[in-house]
Amino acid sequence: MKFPIYLDYSATTPVDPRVAQKMIPFLTEHFGNPASRSHAFGWKAEEAVEEAREHVAALVRCDAKELVWTSGATESINLALKGAAEFYKTKGKHLVTVKTEHKATLDSMRELERRGFEVTYLDVQPNGLIDLNQLESSLRKDTILVSVMFVNNEIGVIQDIPAIGEMCRKRGILFHVDAAQATGKCDIDLQALKADLMSFSAHKTYGPKGVGALFVRRKPRVRLEAQMHGGGHERGFRSGTLASHQIVGMGEAYRLAKLEMAAERESVRAMRDKLLAGMQQMEEVFVNGDLAQRVPHNLNLSFNFVEGESLIMAVKDIAVSSGSACTSASLEPSYVLRALGRSDELAHSSIRFTLGRFTTQEEVEYAVNHLKTKVAKLRDLSPLWEMHKEGIDLSTVQWAAH
């Protein structure tokens, strides 16, 4: 076993060696600019880019012409939300999203508020899922766009994308889905789903960092105001020389995902079940987010009476995160767990384990034993654990906030 054991696949995945192999010639040999029309270097690169586009389209069942290359899911989300809001602003000024979305969505929405749009941020239920009735009642005559993530990055829950799509399409409201954490984990069928815009990332699915894609539906046609101006690449949606080696990597990663997803999901599920069963041998361990409506790759647990940062420091043989990687530099507990209505203690005590293609049974066993030892040690140190063992209900204690 190699240490530390990587259990942070939702932060990023290693590039699959098969993907890396496929990319290398496009750095050294086939380095042409795909936009060069006058020679073979350009033709070769363009051919590879279009082949990659077909692979991405095949995984999510859309037309390759509906995909726009970007630098990653953050850019895709920015382009989808700002681009659609700006294009359709004469139709209405109201946008809807969810409090547990990724910061790329939430911060884009904040920016749109500054530009004069009105945004509704929906609560989630204690299991992390949206109440569809609440969503429906938030929709107004002037609502132009709804944005909901397919799979939550922190707790792994899967929202009811088909139902939300129907709800939006019936009303002529655009629907954007952040699918960064869904590819290679969930079946995505854009022929059936009523999503108008969908954001993808390569590096969450064993591709390289720095490349992603945005699906922009052609029927019914969705239009966007470009956010990046220049040479008019990607039919004007996103200017900038295409990163052909990155794109080839994303294509190969998605091709492999399509081939291997079903088998991988089952093996990951078996390991997740083992991880959960092991952890549940400890007292006061809670699963955050719905366990059934969830990708098997994610297990987010709260270890009551143990503070998350000290736990992460203690479990140095495994690489995990508390909250999402983007917010772990702050001292605030995870806003996602807070949105579930988790108490401060539990929100402060969470660890996200995310498993993937290269996780092994032995690694999972090691992680369980490691956690058990470290949690026991920290609980011996914890005054809250001591009070709990004395039968004191912590929620009745008057704490002096500082």
Place this chain on the structure above:
Amino acid sequence: MAYSEKVIDHYENPRNVGSFDKGDDSVGTGMVGAPACGDVMKLQIKVNKDGVIEDARFKTYGCGSAIASSSLVTEWVKGKKLDEAAGIKNTQIAAELSLPPVKIHCSILAEDAIKAAVEDYKKKHK
């Protein structure tokens, strides 16, 4: 976040972990912080007839720096008179452990914990 060697040492080998009987007359107990803020410290001192702290114990729920700060002060208060112990400043703790700015609150909490323990002892002996 990179922790200093001293923080890691105290975190991995915390000194004086445990509890004294709160009801014991020679014991002063200070509990500060709140779970909502991510740290709670319990510091206990055992005081002899001459008003000198003979022994100390702590338990802390919090990050590595909070654990290290409280472990450190259990060492520092031993052998000190009550007022000397209450005079320990958070800046001394922060300097000893090389705490980064975002962790200064841990040293403040440790200072507050000593003061609270001393006060509790004094209240018992008024």
